[in-house]
Amino acid sequence: MVTKAKSKEAAPKLRVGVLGCAGRMGRALVRTIGAAEDAMVVGGTEPEGSPWIGQDVGVPIGLPDIGSAIDADPRALFERSDVVLDFTSPAVTALHAGLAGATGVAYVLGTTGTSAAEEQSVWAASKQSVIVRAANMSLGLNLLLGLARKAATALDLDFDADVLEYHHKHKIDAPSGTAIALGHAVAAGRRQDHESVATWVRHGQTGARKRGDIGYAVLRGGDVVGEHTVFFAADGERIELSHRATNRDIFARGALAAARWTRGKKPGLYGMADVLGLAD
Ligand code: NAD
Numbered sequence: 001m002v003t004k005a006k007s008k009e010a011a012p013k014l015r016v017g018v019l020g021c022a023g024r025m026g027r028a029l030v031r032t033i034g035a036a037e038d039a040m041v042v043g044g045t046e047p048e049g050s051p052w053i054g055q056d057v058g059v060p061i062g063l064p065d066i067g068s069a070i071d072a073d074p075r076a077l078f079e080r081s082d083v084v085l086d087f088t089s090p091a092v093t094a095l096h097a098g099l100a101g102a103t104g105v106a107y108v109l110g111t112t113g114t115s116a117a118e119e120q121s122v123w124a125a126s127k128q129s130v131i132v133r134a135a136n137m138s139l140g141l142n143l144l145l146g147l148a149r150k151a152a153t154a155l156d157l158d159f160d161a162d163v164l165e166y167h168h169k170h171k172i173d174a175p176s177g178t179a180i181a182l183g184h185a186v187a188a189g190r191r192q193d194h195e196s197v198a199t200w201v202r203h204g205q206t207g208a209r210k211r212g213d214i215g216y217a218v219l220r221g222g223d224v225v226g227e228h229t230v231f232f233a234a235d236g237e238r239i240e241l242s243h244r245a246t247n248r249d250i251f252a253r254g255a256l257a258a259a260r261w262t263r264g265k266k267p268g269l270y271g272m273a274d275v276l277g278l279a280d
Pocket of ligand 1: 021022023024025045046047088089090092110111112113134136137138251
């Protein structure tokens with residue numbers, strides 16, 4: 001019997017582009033991808049006029065020899081990448097998603113605070129490109145989303161649901177995209193229309209809370225990476241489901257897992273539940 005020798009050739013490294021590579025998340029991504037054996041950073045962008053332009057992608061993390069200069073041209077980055085990661089600003093989500101659609105390059109989008117029009121451009125681009133979109137890429141948080149939905153399904157409307165989030169003082173949108181995703185998970189578990197039950201802000205003479213409403217509360221300060229709690233409070237008992245991120249690397253690891261997962265997938269809009277095999 002003739003047996004074929006197994007090929008020992010390693011798969012080519014995944015070529016990853018990092019938009020906004022000098023940002024807080026951009027740096028965590030460059031560090032995480034740089035440490036992976038099966039992936040490499042092939043370039044990064046910062047906006048026109050940024051002092052980082054022309055410097056090596058490694059410079060913002062103190063590794064000056066990754067071998068690619070920071071550039072202001074996202075199209076060139078898409079053209080030399082297998083997958084591009086975007087943790088930048090909603091102002092450029094439509095531009096970046098459009099480039100993903102035009103080039104067919106996979107795109108992992110973590111930017112939060114996007115408008116309905118920007119979401120629409122992501123949806124349109126997903127006809128031509130594999131897009132993974134998640135307001136929070138951590139494994140633990142995605143598990144929390146599933147638990148919140150399950151708890152909401154099991155509990156009746158005697159349990160008042162609120163979502164509390166706490167982030168660093170630099171965060172410019174509120175509530176966090178993750179908090180809103182948790183609110184949606186609660187609404188889905190209870191079969192409610194989220195928009196008609198969401199209470200975004202409470203201030204002044206609000207009156208008593210309405211049965212079935214989902215409230216949001218926001219804290220900002222210091223260097224808090226990200227904390228989320230979903231409360232279910234009834235007369236006499238309260239359930240609190242919490243996740244605390246202490247390190248930005250959890251999001252970067254999730255983003256890299258999403259980047260790896262895009263290989264060989266059909267164009268479409270996916271979430272972390274797909275990446276983690278947690279989808280219904
Ligand atoms: P940051 O301000 O530290 O970094 C953003 C970077 O993007 C900056 O370096 C900025 O110069 C760059 N940038 C802005 N416009 C650009 C453009 N046109 N081209 C190239 N670069 C551009 O912010 P951050 O804390 O890194 O967060 C970035 C985004 O990611 C926010 O929306 C945040 O909420 C989100 N985020 C998502 C997750 C997740 O898991 N999905 C986790 C953390 C942060």
